[in-house]
Amino acid sequence: MSVIFTGTNQGKFTSTGASQTLNIRSGVDWIKVLNYTDNTQYFWQYGMAAGVGKITAANGTTASLGAGLGFYPIDTSLNVPGASVVLTTISGAAIPVVATGNTGGLANGDIVRLYNVTGGVQLNSIDFTIGAVTANVSFTLAYMSQIVAANAGTFRRIPYNPIFYPRNRYIVSISQAVEAVVVLTVTHGYKVGQVVSFVVPSVGGSAASYGMTEINSLQGTILAIDTATNSITVDIDTTAFTAFAFPTTAQAAAGFTQAQVVPVGMNTAEGLDSGVDILSDATINTGLIGIQLVGGANSPAGANNDVIYWTSGNSFSINN
């Protein structure tokens, strides 16, 4: 139930250069941000569009923030993706590079979802954590494996995660090893000791499409995590399994269910042995109300190591 609250909240953080979400249960009718490092100030209030805002430079000049460079009010129960943006190509590089003339609001670590990609059908509707962003030129699909280059499509920024932790995630690859290493498309957040189940279905009726269908329905304990590669190592011996292969665009055209990792519980013994919280698999509601500050220079969450002070408030009455 809502609580009537008229007043202010305030806080500070040191920027990582990425977008920053402020959890403000009372909601945000207006917010002021001071970048203590470069002396810029930012403002947004209820009634302005999501993603925009105002910037006042150190010399006192005020200007509008471009679309996607400002503030996004957040209510995770609503889950509204960002605007549809055109992409022109996806490269065949080892880490695929998405070319687009509009990277507005994207920062390293954000999540995007791809749509209707010509020649890249296998990537459609999948969420990806993005890596390096070159303003209004491109961004990378940080953890995705190499594909055959694809052409035009669209993408949307996904400014939220599924509300409940731990979440199921899409699989990029699974190694053939005594302890298999599994790479996932979106930053997973799993912990050592958690038990996961694998869904690696056949594609288009062909077991060869994903290759390693032997691992389908198997459960494994997470033995190690690599945040740099966004991978987990599990206690499943896949050396004798068929090699894992991400479907081609031709295979995916017939329709398929993506390979997934599904968290199912906790290996208490492994958790105790590794000295981790044995309840880390607990289902947690991470839903929140608040506001997201877009990261980067000349945006409210600032560049790396900038010190940011913020004040937000709720108004007694609103007359827009």
Add this chain to the structure above:
Amino acid sequence: MVLNETAELLGLSLRMTEDQITKEMLASTASFYNCTGGTNADLPTDISLSDIDEVTSALLQNDAWMIMDMVGGENKFGTGPVRDAYLALGHVALAKDLNNVNGFISKWNYPNQNEVVRSEWGCVNNVRFMLSSVGSVSPNASALGNNVYNTFIQGMEALACVEQDNYSARFLYRPPVFSDPLFQNVTIGYVFAEVPRILNDLWITNMRSTLR
């Protein structure tokens, strides 16, 4: 009078919130299956008989027990027996598509209306569909950017709601004498102490579909 109306609205809000929390948990954590048997050329496609049978087959393979008992045939015109079934929880927007699925039986064709759940829409083979306006929708989540509707098909004991402090939700009322120094206002509301949780992921599948 005002108190009664407010209590009624709060009670509705309480149970709808409970539904929303549970559906969000299922959408976040349950394994999913993309419908591919429909005709709209999206991924996932619209719902089809082959998709429902595919999910049923997977649940059977995983030894999931069915929740709903069969409804035996009776000597009534226009009715037919209903198989024992898994329970499917979906969004009301799927109602029209379900009507067009081969083999769909509307609940008014069940031989015994005492066996019908109020929110039920009908059944297809071994799945009975319950629809709600707060059913789960993933916006812009299909290959073509359309909304994806999550239908959770589950067997017995696939999930549970864990009550903490020995209650799921508590309805609170404090009369004016405790709420207001001037005895003019009351306090009324509810609190939750409940966590939904999948007990066995093999016994539940999120069947994802778009609309025709």
